[in-house]
Amino acid sequence: MKKILAIALITSIWACKEEKKExxxxxxxxxxxxxxxxxNESVAGGSFSPDKSKLLVSxxxxxxxxxxxxxxxxxxxxxxxxxxxxxxxxxxYFPKDERMLFRMDNNGDEIYHIFxxxxxxxxxxxxxxxxxxxxxxxxxxxxxxxxxxSNKRDNRYVDLYKxxxxxxxxxxxxxxxxGYDVGVxxxxxxxxxxxxxxxxxxxxxxxxxxxxxxxxxxxxxxSGNSSQDFSPDGSAFYYTTDDxxxxxxxxxxxxxxxxxxxxxxxxxxxxxxYFTDQGTYQVTYINEDAKNTxxxxxxATGENIDxxxxxxxxxxxxxxxxxxxxMRFYAGGSHTPSxxxxxxxxxxxxxxxxxxxxxxxxxxxxxKAEVIRYKSFDGVEIPAIYYTPHQASAENPVPALVWVxxxxxxxxxxxxxxxxxxLVNHGYAILAVNNRGSSGYGxxxxxxxxxxxxxxxxxxxxxGKNWLAxxxxxxxxxxxxxxxxxxxxxxxxxxxxxxxxxxxxxxxxGVTNWMRTLKSIPPWWESFKDALYKELGDPxxxxxxxxxxxxxxxxxxxxxKPLIVLQGSQDPRVLQAESDEIVAGVRKNGVPVEYVLFExxxxxxxxxxxxxxxxxxxxxxxxxxxxxxxxxxxxxxxx
Numbered sequence: 001m002k003k004i005l006a007i008a009l010i011t012s013i014w015a016c017k018e019e020k021k022e023x024x025x026x027x028x029x030x031x032x033x034x035x036x037x038x039x040n041e042s043v044a045g046g047s048f049s050p051d052k053s054k055l056l057v058s059x060x061x062x063x064x065x066x067x068x069x070x071x072x073x074x075x076x077x078x079x080x081x082x083x084x085x086x087x088x089x090x091x092x093y094f095p096k097d098e099r100m101l102f103r104m105d106n107n108g109d110e111i112y113h114i115f116x117x118x119x120x121x122x123x124x125x126x127x128x129x130x131x132x133x134x135x136x137x138x139x140x141x142x143x144x145x146x147x148x149x150s151n152k153r154d155n156r157y158v159d160l161y162k163x164x165x166x167x168x169x170x171x172x173x174x175x176x177x178x179g180y181d182v183g184v185x186x187x188x189x190x191x192x193x194x195x196x197x198x199x200x201x202x203x204x205x206x207x208x209x210x211x212x213x214x215x216x217x218x219x220x221x222x223s224g225n226s227s228q229d230f231s232p233d234g235s236a237f238y239y240t241t242d243d244x245x246x247x248x249x250x251x252x253x254x255x256x257x258x259x260x261x262x263x264x265x266x267x268x269x270x271x272x273x274y275f276t277d278q279g280t281y282q283v284t285y286i287n288e289d290a291k292n293t294x295x296x297x298x299x300a301t302g303e304n305i306d307x308x309x310x311x312x313x314x315x316x317x318x319x320x321x322x323x324x325x326x327m328r329f330y331a332g333g334s335h336t337p338s339x340x341x342x343x344x345x346x347x348x349x350x351x352x353x354x355x356x357x358x359x360x361x362x363x364x365x366x367x368k369a370e371v372i373r374y375k376s377f378d379g380v381e382i383p384a385i386y387y388t389p390h391q392a393s394a395e396n397p398v399p400a401l402v403w404v405x406x407x408x409x410x411x412x413x414x415x416x417x418x419x420x421x422x423l424v425n426h427g428y429a430i431l432a433v434n435n436r437g438s439s440g441y442g443x444x445x446x447x448x449x450x451x452x453x454x455x456x457x458x459x460x461x462x463x464g465k466n467w468l469a470x471x472x473x474x475x476x477x478x479x480x481x482x483x484x485x486x487x488x489x490x491x492x493x494x495x496x497x498x499x500x501x502x503x504x505x506x507x508x509x510g511v512t513n514w515m516r517t518l519k520s521i522p523p524w525w526e527s528f529k530d531a532l533y534k535e536l537g538d539p540x541x542x543x544x545x546x547x548x549x550x551x552x553x554x555x556x557x558x559x560x561k562p563l564i565v566l567q568g569s570q571d572p573r574v575l576q577a578e579s580d581e582i583v584a585g586v587r588k589n590g591v592p593v594e595y596v597l598f599e600x601x602x603x604x605x606x607x608x609x610x611x612x613x614x615x616x617x618x619x620x621x622x623x624x625x626x627x628x629x630x631x632x633x634x635x636x637x638x639x
Contacts, residue, residue, distance in 0.1 A: 108602020232279030
């Protein structure tokens with residue numbers, strides 16, 4: 001009897017403890033409006049002023065990107081430009097004074113011009129040629145000029161120019177008659193790195209002697225090569241290559257004797273490497289399973305320095321002051337937007353300069369992604385990034401979306417996205433698939449979708465849906481597909497060629513007619529056009545038959561599931577006609593279609609007001625057609 005009473009007492013005590021258990025995140029989390037979530041500030045760049053007292057950055061706190069300065073000692077960000085139409089992106093302070101360079105296009109048309117902002121507040125377009133596109137490359141070694149590229153002479157090809165900082169006049173350094181891609185200039189200005197695309201992975205790499213005109217091919221075999229930097233003394237050229245390897249490694253080419261030595265190799269792609277201004281450090285970026293890993297090597301010792309640590313965050317980028325005594329860096333993750341810090345390399349002191357998370361948003365309500373892998377239909381392993389809502393469980397299964405990145409050849413990465421967090425916060429799981437053809441997982445995987453688009457890569461997405469449906473926290477009857485650019489194409493391909501697999505589609509400026517898109521690519525893509533044709537097909541050849549077969553526009557009669565399409569009218573890559581026509585075609589089926597068009601956006605939406613409109617429309621659409629019963633009656637659509 002005593003034993004029974006004791007057991008009853010213990011059971012009662014545990015029952016009380018169960019009743020008083022700590023609430024879970026799902027119990028306490030808040031649901032945020034799109035305005036709250038998009039009020040997370042985005043800050044980018046960070047050029048030190050000559051006296052290191054300030055950093056020059058870009059921020060979208062005004063609603064679009066403008067230039068700001070922020071004291072390196074901490075303090076308020078000061079606006080430098082007040083554009084309310086086209087975004088302004090900071091390039092750099094001048095090396096020896098507080099003039100500033102910035103770039104701007106016209107509402108997303110990608111026709112960039114380079115501007116100077118003088119110390120009196122006035123600004124001037126340094127590249128005013130109408131219709132010409134200009135991009136900053138680098139400062140000269142003596143800091144009296146900068147190099148930039150422009151297609152003002154021939155809109156198909158980018159020439160190299162040098163602009164004097166005192167007179168603000170430019171001279172032609174290299175006339176590009178043969179469609180090369182321009183790379184880095186050596187410190188002594190004797191050599192220019194050039195590349196020539198073979199296909200979307202492989203290219204030939206050259207050093208062009210600007211004095212003699214000699215052109216030296218650097219790579220020995222067909223491979224993927226990318227120029228990185230010259231050694232500080234100009235004696236060696238560094239480039240990444242995947243020659244004989246699945247992943248890119250860093251190679252050193254000694255110019256005097258034309259000898260090679262492998263400088264660095266990791267288990268993943270080395271995506272970039274450069275020397276700091278005085279040559280003290282070599283900074284290298286590694287694309288490690290869809291996130292940046294950064295190594296900073298002290299050149300004199302060959303040893304990596306210890307980078308600062310930020311709890312629950314990872315350093316995503318670094319940059320140094322000209323005298324190399326200070327470093328600015330960003331730290332963040334999939335669950336938090338990146339903040340800007342400064343770090344004193346001598347005292348080891350670090351200071352946080354920004355707090356970009358909207359104070360109305362609780363950090364614990366955001367979701368940290370995890371990398372998962374699943375087997376596709378043919379056994380190929382597909383990596384993906386998985387965001388699970390806090391409120392999802394076996395008892396409360398949630399709807400989900402397969403997220404497809406742009407490209408072809410892009411990669412979904414472990415970066416913060418206010419849009420993804422907004423959807424997850426409202427109860428939608430996201431599986432960002434890196435289908436075959438994605439970069440970052442070796443060149444064999446990258447080339448698996450060549451001339452096979454809308455087939456095996458689409459099947460990878462379908463298998464991602466099947467993986468989701470097997471998770472206990474997912475409602476397998478409510479899974480949609482979403483993507484932008486090439487991902488938008490994949491959305492339309494899914495609704496067209498596998499019409500019963502996904503319950504809804506979200507198409508952000510996606511390609512729907514490959515023949516038109518490939519014929520109307522921007523003129524400055526000329527050097528890359530043949531490579532693109534080799535991967536996707538030549539619209540002027542017999543490939544046009546296959547291109548028509550894989551273009552959703554010609555098969556809209558197959559679409560049976562609700563669709564929302566979003567487009568910028570200034571988009572130079574995916575023309576508005578793509579979205580206009582797909583919407584008209586699908587509407588003929590009596591299928592629910594919503595269309596959101598922005599007159600002042602290009603390839604992607606950068607203005608906060610438009611982002612808020614776009615993403616709230618998407619959530620409303622998903623709540624109606626995916627979260628609720630997918631058999632929602634068709635309603636009259638707004639035009």
